[in-house]
Amino acid sequence: MLRSYVILAWRILGRRPFFTFVSLFGISLTLVVLMLATAFLDHAFGARAPEVNTDRMLGVFQIELIGEQSQYRGEAGYSVLAPLRDIDLAEEVSVGTVPRAAVTFVDGQKVSLAMRWVDGEFFRVFQYEFLEGGPFTDQDDAEARPVAVINHETRRRVFGDEEAIDGSIEIDGRTFRVVGVVENVPAFRPASFADVWVPISTSKTDAYLEGLYGSFQGFFVAPNRDRMPALREEILTRLAEVDVSTEEDYDRLHANVETTFDALARELLSVPSEGGSSPGMAMRWLILGLALLFMALPSLNLINLNMSRILERASEIGVRKSFGASSRTLVTQFVIENILLTLIGGVVGLVLATLALHLVSGTALVSYAELGLNPTIFTWGILITLAFGLLSGAYPAWRMSRLHPRQALAESGS
């Protein structure tokens, strides 16, 4: 049965090349756009190196100091986060700064660098792919050794073909010894992106030790996902104990302890920091809604085309109905035909998407983004295609199946 449907569908596709082309064009290009978006989202939010722990990691990305007159919102000071290192519920705890602009000069040319001051645990929380050498350790941080981990791009720009490990790099007038080179991390991964990582203790002054605000973030890895709520509670309790009285303008400290995805969603959607809603959830719904909205127009287009084509086949339907074919059989046949069509479009779309991803990765649209097809994206592509086939095939099929044989046969004349 299925075989004859497929053969029939194939014949019909060849009958009116214009219609087939329009359908395939719509399906494949819609798929290309959706796959590009999926690839980008996967690149930005998926669990991939170095953020392999994202699904069980909590962070204190920003804090708020709240007073009657004033309000501070920004990164925390070292003294707020450092005491949290002894929280037992967490497997790993790391404290480090957000990337800050720094410069180095190579043969008189300026090279701008995003630089993070981090502790040794940072490289256990984030599993960077080391291309050469390795991370620096807690010991390096404790003894303020001027060592640095750099990314591949910085290695290329500063050292070129020369040996980078144990080479020296002068940043902001201080010389660091390179101990490791890691794979580039794109800039839209705000928790882990940087060009250079150096120990916190190598700061030019020890002024960072004081004050409630600074440029530090805390990262806490739970042993598993089930322990995350307990860990969050513990961190919040400890943060509530922070003494705010040293700052005269502020009465209390508030912070969100959340995943990187929630933090990013909060930022993008401007969700107020004090409120029960989950920005991550809102973000997921928003993305899903946008995808559906985007698919709506191509689907409508396909439905309209399909509706037009049904009438072209009125005689066939009339004959089959007269000979006792049930509505269900006809609906099944038509939906299968449509799924076949969308699958062909899907294959074309996948090929085009691969090419497009290749092109986008080649341009410097986003620093260090290397987008590519992977099993996740491929699966999503197939699922999207099937959804498309069902969505655009079901309604016309239902309409078709309801054609009265007499009417259908009468239509066939014209």
Added chain:
Amino acid sequence: MIAHALKLVWNRKRQNALVLLELVGAFLILFALLVAVLGAWQRFSVPIGFDPEDVWVLTARSGRAPAPGENGERLLTALREHPAVQSAGMMQMGLYTTAGMNTGWYDDNGELHRAEVVSAGPNIDHVLGLDIVDGRWFEAEDQQAGESRVVVDRAFAETIFEADSPVIGEPFRLGDRDENFRVIGLVEHYRKGGELTQNRPVFFRPMWPDEDLQRGWFNLAVAVQPGAPPEVEEALVRRLRAEYPDWSFDISRVEEQRTQHLEQGATPLIAAGVVALFLLFMVGLGLTGVLWQNVSRRTREIGLRRAQGATAAAVRWQIVVELMVLAVIGVLLGGVFAAQLPLLGLLSMRLDVGLQAFLAAAATLLGLTVLCGLYPSWLASRVAPAQALHHQ
């Protein structure tokens, strides 16, 4: 004829409803794209009020609370010694950044106004090539003036003073705040965020390089000789480091920041534009297909009209007008939807931009439908009465 077309459209309402839905969707996409593009264009066409060419900005950061005696004067003097530096000045915020100081106040009518406060020192007018239309920029004598002297932009002057009244030398207050200001200069525009940011009222407060710092960081702007080589960047940074060894200094070329700002603003628009064009192209092809099918099904009806003496042109028109009636209904429905967005406050857009976008989207969609109708209507016009009879 239009009434007739309306009747024909109504007779086939079931199929037309879906086509209509598609047209509304296409209109909304066009409208959203045009709002974004026209809004960006409208912001882009307002001058930024400074000249980014051959201006470099050095960001100085101590990374801690300011210590007494630390100020920008030493750094400015050091910079001016370099032969490539033509002029140098100090300012709190850099250029092409959205970070800034804002202030809000209520006027006598209880209406809330907002303005951006820019702290900048003497010479900045030369460095940035500010367009001072009246009065003057800050000079050393203002430091001991004993009053708060400010330079304002046109938009700010218009929110504070009556139209056509003098601005220079006039005092003002912000709502019921205690501080008294006096205007000493007027600039036409100043949009430090760059070409693609919203234009909003600005006033400048003086910043004195020889006073102790308020914060642990500030910016130094220098105008350099045209085509100054990259080595100068390194020389300037090293020179500053020699003055304050435990500070960090970053240097950037404002022209590069400008390019980056425009690229970042244009990239999402271009991506959205490509996607929207693809959708419209697809809708166009789809409509052509639907119409084509429609015409071939209506051979009898068309043949009958020809037999009764309708000209080929009249038949062509009928097909196109039928689709255009649908498109007009689609535009009107879409317009009703689109009007909800600003009403609900979901989309912050200027009314004139919204209207322009509406008209442009409507014109584009109608043009698209005419284009889609061309081939099918030509097919229809070739139907000969004999063919119709033959069909029978």
